[in-house]
Amino acid sequence: MSTSIATHPDRLLPADPGTREIARNLLARVQDLPIISPHGHVDATVIEQNTPFPDPAALLVTPDHYVTRLIHASGVSMEQLQPQNAGAREIWRTFCRSWPLFEGTASGYWLRTQFQSVFGLHEELSAETADASFDAISARLAEPGFRPRELFKDFNIEVLATTDDPLDDLSSHKELAHDPSFHGRVLPTFRPDAYINIAHPSWGTNVERLIAAAGDGATGYGGYIAALENRRRYFVEHGAVSADHGVRTPATLKLDPADAEALFERARSGKASFEDREVFEAHMTYQMARMSVEDGLVMTIHPGSFRNHHTPTFEAFGADTGHDIPFAVNYTEGIRPLLQDFGTAKDFHLVLFTLDETVFSRELAPLAGFYPSVYLGAPWWFLDAPDAMLRFRSAVTETAGFSRSSGFIDDTRAFCSIPARHGASRRVEASFLARLVAEHRISEDRAHEVIVDVVDSAPRRVFKL
Template sequence: MAELGVGSASADPRDIWQHFCAAWPLFDGTASGYWLRSELIEVFGIDDSLIDEAHADQLYEQLVSVLATPEFRPRALFDSFGIEVLATTDDPLDSLADHAALAADSSFRGRVLPTFRPDAYLNAHAPGFAERVDRLIVEAGDGAHGYRGYLAALANRRRYFIEHGAISADHGVRTPLTLKLSDDEAERLFDSALRGGLSAAERDAFEGQMMYQMARMSVEDGLVMTLHPGSYRNHHEPSFARFGADTGHDIPFAVGYTEGLRPLLNDFGTAAGFHLVLFTLDETVFSRELAPLAGFYPSVFLGAPWWFLDAPDAMLRFRSAVTETAGFSRSAGFVDDTRAFCSIPARHDASRRVEASFLARLVAEHRISEARAAEVMVDLVDAAPRRVFKL
């Protein structure tokens, strides 16, 4: 991290690129290598045989030159990539002024939608939780205090997001635990959370209660609820202390959906119009839990493999594991979660190739007709995400 200048305001981008080129062989066989190679060749026109330490300066100048062209302005790329809808994830108290400006700009034909992302206001493990919640209640509440004011403030901000075009609420949680607690117990946990007096188990219980409440609100206001659990954040404490969050040491761990989601699904799993998209970092649950849940509950859809699993082999394992139980219709389609704008074509291309590969095998084995496979392909790529995310 230090060699790459992480955390340093004086880091030289050219030095960072030099390190990257020298390390390029280490990416062979990895998902990161696949994405990057596709992006560099197809988007930037780089000869990947030249990616090495000796050619680093030459390639750096080529990239700087390409990025300076009008074709590489963000809106031009939005058009050339064929993007119709791009969704950001946003803090519940964000003003969404940039989204409003884009929506009002007649020269921009695409849709950039906000997504309600309340993790920092639901996870009592997070530093600064009490201060954020106090601010939420003051700025977005209805005058009520305590737990009731907290729920009202969250509901108010969800409505504000919907007014600005939001279609979904995204939840990054530690586990898929959901709990239906009494109002008195939920209020007790909430009050203790603000005082910092919860045990680790109680903090998990409070988050589980709030996932139930988020589902209840989605049934009421129509926001699609997406859930992606199973990451042990900031696993290496010294690196977190030195470099901060999102620096490469968030590690997956095993989770359970069948028991964890039962309270939520008992009450809302068959509710009209409720859409719950489940993502996972745990491959062991593909066929054992996720596919059966999606196969029974009309509200449940299977989110695309993400993060460590949005790699060609892992995506193919996912498709093979879930389809025999859930079929194709319970898939949410490929929705990438990239933070790198120029990687969007590479990731979607990889997904299309994986889906085509799986369908081709079914055709070759006479398990599906070629004509039907072509219809399924279009549905997976285009219609499924529109249907699941209410577009």
Template sequence: MRSNVGRVGERLLPVDPAIRGVAEQLYSLVADAPIISPHGHVPARMLADNHAFENAAELFVTKDHYITRMLHAAGVSLSELSGAEPRSTWRHLAENWHRFAGTASGYWLETELSDVLGITIPICAETADEIYDAVDVVLASPEFRPRELFRRFGVSVLATTDDPLDDLSAHAQLREADLGGHVLPTFRPDIYLDPDAASFGSAVDALLATTAEPATFSGYLAALENRREHFVRHGGVSTDHGVEEPYTLDIDADEAAALFQRVMRREASAADHRAFRGHMLLQMARMSVDDGLVMTVHAGIHRNHSSATFSAFGPDTGHDIPVPTTFTRGMKPLLERYGLEKNLHLVLFTVDETTFSRELAPLAGFYPSVYVGAPWWFLDAPDAILRFRSAVTETAGFYRTSGFIDDTRAFLSIPARHDVARRADVAYLSRLVMERRITLELAERIARDLVDAIPREVFKL
């Protein structure tokens, strides 16, 4: 049985009593539905090893860049959060908790404490140690190990994000475990496709060595196809591509081969690098047509915006910033070649809200291969989800969207995040019902499908 996450009162449901009554009725249909999480970053090894979580700081702060970025903005250095004694790190969060008022991350963390761990003490500087000790007591119980929580959360599907050369042994181990749900690998080839990545050359060398393919463009493509097949054998259903610019390029084989050699010899220009990335995104679509893996593209993030922070602390430490993003022209070469292929499912994500109604909904409203990815990263919050539904639905409907994507490394936040999406969606549906734009019966079907049939269709589950 899943935890009672997010059930307190009428949280996030409409204020108007009449609309709220419909929302409550719809919410009751999906509140306990199994969680389908087809894209996220929880490591499979954590579930395979099933070690106890260490402490409140490790669980809620140091690995969650939603939290660390806000604390950094408040003047807390990342060294104080990542290298300090855990209790001190937790105190930094408690002392600054008022700064998280109104944020999605604040809502999630409070929900995790109260509804998952059963701790309802208000967070502030004076209660920091009391909460830290209470978390320690809870985490010492076998009931709060990762696998036990996986079962309790009612997770039906959890996708991880994995390097193409991962042997996926953790996934093989989990297939033998009695989890009550499936843990699937996701093929994430970014550093093998982007010549601007610091490790690109060594990554490609390792890829070719692992697959015993020659250092030619055709050998490189064959090596990627080989590793994709490895993921398919281990239950993978999708690939994930994080790009700043959703740009694709269709060039002939000879030109692509010459471009590959320039890139590998480090003789390529910035324009060559862009062309290579664009062509490889198109090649990934070709491979998805061939092997059936769903292709997800998360676009529009300027990674590692702070050079000093990246140098000192590395990636994924809170300084990735959104940029304006456009898809229509950049994705045209890919869609010209493969957009009408029945075996291609292409899910496009953005953090530029202006793109939803202007480009993504119209693209998904025509191309059978294209789906609009759920609000992601900076947009996976209650009001942003409502804006997403308003922007997309009138053009593409509900069934050309992906279903909710939690995209999280913070394992305990998964049920809280999915519950927020369910509440926001039924709030939107209830307004349509009360405005006589759809019937209650149809709203009931859509509410159920948003958490089950839609993500299963999109991700071929």
């Protein structure tokens, strides 16, 4: 590719010249606002300890399953993408050879933007220049200004939420909160999946550890529930604003306590069926909502991914290796038991995400347009991409307006991609609103107010920041 395109000032803006001009002005309004990142997977320790980033492959390729999956699909084995099997430079060469695969993808956009804005590369990646780009990025990574805390400031991040194990002591969060030299907010997020999903390989062990650590001396189901409540409280005391739930489906259920206890014990004894797993998860999603109503943590739900679809890959390389595949979900019936009891509860915030686009117009916008607790989670994962974000806005706005959205969520492990991701979202919001202005469906003045609300005020409001 001869022309550098990542930093074109009009990237992602609509082609029609009149609409583009409107979009440019809308974008200008929000382009320099601080980044609010209320849900993601960056490790707080990396920021606290200001750990230097590793080599280019370990930073940008091997940990990013968006990237490795597409290289794998092209015929490169997972083995060849493991640092222990191939050196960093070799993996980087593989990646550079694979770079054309990413044309048109969201990952390609984020990466290209990073290469230019963060690493100062001026040429497109290619097999020929693989070593040169490896060296250039390596040099950049060695610079003293290229440490997590410096980038946190350069990226203009105001709030960054991490995702944490319920038994995490949150020591890094504490250090950061009390460090007068660090001015950002790094907040923990309570994520109890591995303590709730009884099919999780270490569920049994996790639960024993949880009860022992925080069960108020009780054992069994009562201790389990108490321990979850206690750990949530601990998270709240250390700045958490939300609890996140990676459930299989959005089903919820209010079990009788005795039934819940029996099910819990059946699982503990290793005798639970697949249906037990479903029922227990549904019950616990309900319980987590109850706790959110009580302790104020915003509840976010991320359902509908068939985790570890390819067992041989999972067995050899573990989870989060690129083969989580979405399936259809039913929010209308699934989430109803929860909403029956908590849908109008005071100050309860429930942010619903989906990988199944069909529920945007059919279920989520209607739900968020009635229940004061329900917010529309931003397009997530495979849907966190320009066209998909436009489809989302088109699908939900006519029913639910702009006020019921969560604001953008980057959901990323890839720290250096955060500005590119938030930037893409702002460009898409500007594009969508610009079309409404051009079609005389909203005035330009109001569109300017809406984009500021969507980019800046919504995440603060929805996540109680």
